[in-house]
Amino acid sequence: MALEEHRQHVIPVGIYVGIWAILMFLTGLTVFVSFIELHDWNIVLALVIATIKATLVVLFFMHLYYSTKLTKVTVIAALFFLFLLLALSMTDYLTRGWMTSPGH
Amino acid sequence: MATAVQTVERENYLNAGYGLKSWLLTVDHKRIAILYLISITAMFFVGGFFAMLIRLELLTPAGDLVSSDTYNKLFTMHGITMVFFFLIPSVPAVLGNFVIPLMVGAKDLAFPRLNLLSWYLYMIGATFALVSMISGGIDTGWTFYTPFSTTYSHTNVVGTALGIFIVGFSSIFTGLNFIVTIHRMRAPGLTWTRLPLFCWSNYAASLIMVLGTPVIAITLLLVALERLFHIGVFNPALGGDPLLFQHLFWFYSHPAVYIMILPGMGVISEIVTCFSRKRVFGYEFVALASIAIAVLGFLVWAHHMFVAGISVYAALVFSLLSYLVAIPSAVKVFNWTATLYKGSIRYNTPMLYAFGFIGLFTVGGLTGVFLASLAIDVHVTDTYFVVAHFHYVMVGGMVMAYMAGLHFWWPKITGRMYPEGWAKLSALLVFVGFNLTFFPQFVLGYMGMPRRYHAYPPEFQVLNVLSTAGASVLAVGYVLPMIYFVWSLRYGKLAGPNPWNAVGLEWMTPSPPPTHNFDETPVVTWEAYDYEHQPEEEVAVGH
């Protein structure tokens, strides 16, 4: 019985609205920051903000915070394999210029 | 041979409702498995037809049977049909669909209607592909390398790509269904460590289906967009990188070979234990090896690109990782062999195919390790050595496992035994024919004969003739089961619930099972492969 109540956790409206407000703020922040020249840090900051937003959406709007361990592992697995696709492909592209043949 | 016709009187999934609609709108996993069996067999023979034409052309050194353009289409269509429409779906969609719910003690899969949708997607995809093949064909190789496939080929690339895209979703939904079923629908008492290894293997393959297939889907979509709308991310004229296509393509297509082999390995685990009357040696290791193969399989894809122009540092990384992925496969082979040791071995047809698998998969797997070595790969890549390697694992391995599984579960699926004498003969023909076809190709490749060429220097002819002769024998070995399986539907000896005296929930229902599988949800109190406590009985043989 207690398990069922936990699963059917009804999140208060206030939490949803609060998350929404943070998301709107972060959107404004990322636009604002994009007007400032920070060179390489622009992209880093943009992706950090985007990831914070994404995390909030996944945890609270998509209820992952209240979900089973299996669901959490599933999401992490997906992100891990996406990371593999990106990272291992980059081992090729990042190192192509490293080796030069004699005379070049 | 006794020909008295016996019929099964009791109501079961086969006679619960007649008529086309009851089959085409079924949500019973067993009927869907039969639907897949028919369609996949048909596609197997389509692919085999292309193979026959290839081998006929290669009888002579000159390119005299077909033009080079036509030859390109033949090997392309052979590859596409076999890979996407036979090898990937066969064991999961036919045997997995039928057996997994029974093995876990469930009424059906988690999402029965999604299962039916999977089959329809398979049929629609196959239709697109077949229509494309008939109305002009496709000549890019099953690998669709750019920019030939995006810019220069004048064949039905878009139609075929669309067909593969659609059948990819069939695969994704099957994998999704299996994962949810195995996680959430096991009978009481059936813990993960009591689960049959066939379930572990299909689970691991399903992980790959779900994680990998979407990447080839988007890649083929980009190829189609590039052909149709000139959205050119692979176009070198725009600065696009053809190797990016290869990275994305092989990110799926390498793990795809593990989608093919893992369910086959699961079949072998079931058969080796049953026909040596022993627990599998090192159950946990075999189970974890399946998961390891699935995960490691995602880390090795660029070994298909060693000579394509990737950086040598990346090549080193992928070479090392490719060595690693051989380890869990080796663990499985060791453990099956150890299971046989001091076992009480029966030589029924499924076991013969299993022996064939273990030997031939080992050869194929070892040659894969040779190919992982950069120095060797530079010499034998794009030669018949590679062709022989993958046919050893795919045909000597996967197809043998599929045949093994079909024979093993045939009594459960149909309630009938197949004729054992003919079956053993077919297994022998397959083994002899297979080796005669593909062993010469190792030699040819090592001697330098390139793949995908319809003409070759005359010194290669003898080996090519041997290969074609072997292919004819192999073909007979595949046609015979078609005949005797159909024969057995009417004249085969009636099989009871457990003709092999095997351990497993699927053997505790009638043959064929009722639509709802179990009258009462079983409660599992025994370990997997508990053959010690299974009473010794005469193993049934059909005639």
Added chain:
Amino acid sequence: MDQQRETSTFGMWLFLVTEIMFFGGLFCAYLIYRATYYEAFVAGSQTMNIWLGATNTAVLICSSLTMALGVRCAQIDRKKMMIILLLITMLFGLAFLGIKAIEYHEHWTNHQFPGPNFQFEGAEAAGINPQNIQIYFSLYWAMTGLHALHMVIGVGLVLWIVIAGARGRYSPDYYAPVENVGLYWHFVDLVWIYLFPLLYLISKKHGG
């Protein structure tokens, strides 16, 4: 009932895993080409209207709020409020598509669609190969197009839930379809959360 809801939700999450990998291939292509042709990507992104993009981001975030609140209403048996919230979600979705259509029209009339008619003035003068800018636009159209297609499907799914909900199909004991459509909707929002900075905010010198 709870067991079944958890099962179907797990299935939906697995489907979203495939969607992550599906879009992931495009993000992989983006990553590699942006690293290789950075100036061309900057030039391309300067033609993006940052205010329309930011508005669309805000629109989707609001739609996620109304969607989440709508699912909550299904949980607590407030049928009428659920329908209203879902309809507002649909409206937000359509607004997003409308704004996107305006942007697409703008790009189309400016010959910023890859292919034989592609034009980009001032590229050579700035020392940038216009062919590489085409790659930026190829990815822009492919990624936002695929995203928009998912939005259209999402709007259709929400409409289905609205109709079924109006007929009283859902209750605190059975609301899994509502929750699962919600998961899909939030996922589509998630993709945009990444697309916006990657396509619109590449460099300080952006258009508006």
